[in-house]
Amino acid sequence: MRALIAATTGLVLAFALVLAITAMGQQTGRTSPKPLLTTVPAHP
Amino acid sequence: MRRKTSLVLLALAVFFAALSPLLRWYAFPRLAKIPANQYQDMVLEAKDATLLDYGTMTAKKVSKVTIVQTLKGDVAASEKIEKTAGRDVVVWDGLSYVQGPDGKMVSEIPERYIFDAHSQAPVHAPGEMVDGDPVKRTGIEFKWPFLTEKRDYEYFDAQSRTTNPIHYEGTRTFRGVPVYYFEQTVPWIQVPFPKTMPVKGITPETVARTGTTRWYTTVRRFWVEPLTGAPVYGEEIHKEELRGGTLLGGREKVTAFAGHVKMREDYIEHTVDLVKANRLLVLLMTSYLPWGFATLGVLLLLLALWLEARSRRPHPAKVPEPEPVTA
The missing domain is CATH 1.20.5 (Single alpha-helices involved in coiled-coils or other helix-helix interfaces)
Incomplete structure (x- = not known):
């Protein structure tokens, strides 16, 4: 019984961690203020 | 314990x-997604190219034609589309700006490309366009999906506004990076004139009235890093002709542009470095960490079982030493 509780705890923690990470996701940020270029940049 | x-x-x-x-x-x-606010530029060059001189309407050899390609993510537009699409979407506003050797504009073609942030699949929404013309892409453009497969893909050609297969032609190594090589040939096809022409007063409508048409063919080559789906290098063997009409003064056709377009060296180095860093992140999520965690899980399980078995082993009972027998 205690082994089952231990295994379930591990499983729940794994799901919780992955769900938390994916829920945080990426920050979308803001649209860049830089323009679409009509001159040749000197470097990347 | x-x-x-x-x-x-x-x-x-x-x-x-x-x-x-x-x-x-x-x-x-x-x-693993393309950020909605991504901004990137790219410079490509065609050395010893052929370019139309609009003053004399003849093709001339020029030292270099430069193409500046910018992609800029519109965050507000992507958030608006996501509400109805139900998935993460990226909206790229792009501009292909072509410049002659004298620094003057040859053509500029804007476009809006909307796609799924992970799978790269095109998403259709109002505003999707090439040079102001509404389009409905059915293939990828600029980038391949994460975990690119060894197969042909459908690739959108902005000049002709058509989608055609781009063929997987083998695995190669480009500057130390394993890549998949893809090639697409767009056969001669009539294409619209750019809305912004290099000569003031000339518009696509005025050219159309002369009966002259614009034709184009290209061989497009991409070296794609398969984990990220990012091209580390690209080339095009690009040809454009004006055909027929009164604009050519009786000539059947004239070359408008012909050149072997290649990425500029500093941009190749920059792209390779960027892709190498992103490749490592994808490898971590798809291979290193999953395999590492699985191995660790098995080892910990074996250790747990071993400890459990030891704790259950009966302790040997103390056997009293035999007393010495005296005769």
Whole structure:
């Protein structure tokens, strides 16, 4: 019984961690203020 | 004490064993995405190219034609489309600006490309266009999906506004990066004149009235890093002709542009470095961490079982030493 509780705890923690990470996701940020270029940049 | 330790080890074993597939098949598709606010530029050059001189309407050899390509993510537009699309979407506003050797504009073609942030599949929404013309892409453009496969893909050609197969033609190594090589040939096809022409007063409508048409063919080559789906290098053997009409003064056709377009060296180096860094992140999520966690899970489980077995082993009973027998 205690082994089952231990295994379930591990499983729940794994799901919780992955769900938390994916829920945080990426920050979308803001649209860049830089323009679409009509001159040749000197470097990347 | 051993029983307690083995239970903790068992919990950790299950934790890591479960984390392995969750990371690969649940977290990776949700985390590996093109950022909605991405901004990137690229410079391509065609050395010793042929370019139309609009003053004399003749083709001339020029030292270099430069193409500046910018892609800029519109965050507000992507958030608006996501509400109805139900998935993460990226809206790229792009501009292909072509410049002659004298620094003057040859053509500029804007476009809006809307796609799924992870799968790269095109998403259709109002505003999708090339040079102001509404289009409905059915293939990828600029980038391949994460975990690119060894197969042909449908690739959108902005000049002709058509989607055609781009063929997988083998695995290669480009500057130390394993890549898939793709090639697409767009056969001669009539294409619209750019809305912005290099000569003031000339518009696509005025050219259309002369009966002259614009034709184009290209061989497009991409060296794609398969984990990120990012091209590390690209080339085009590009030809454009004006055909027929009164604009050519009786000539059947004249070359408008012909050149072998290649990425500028500093941009190749920059792209390769960037892709190498991103490749490592994808490898971590799809291979290193899942396999590492799975192995760790198995080892912890074995350790837990071993400790459990030891704790259950009966302690040997103390056997009294035989007393010495005296005769």
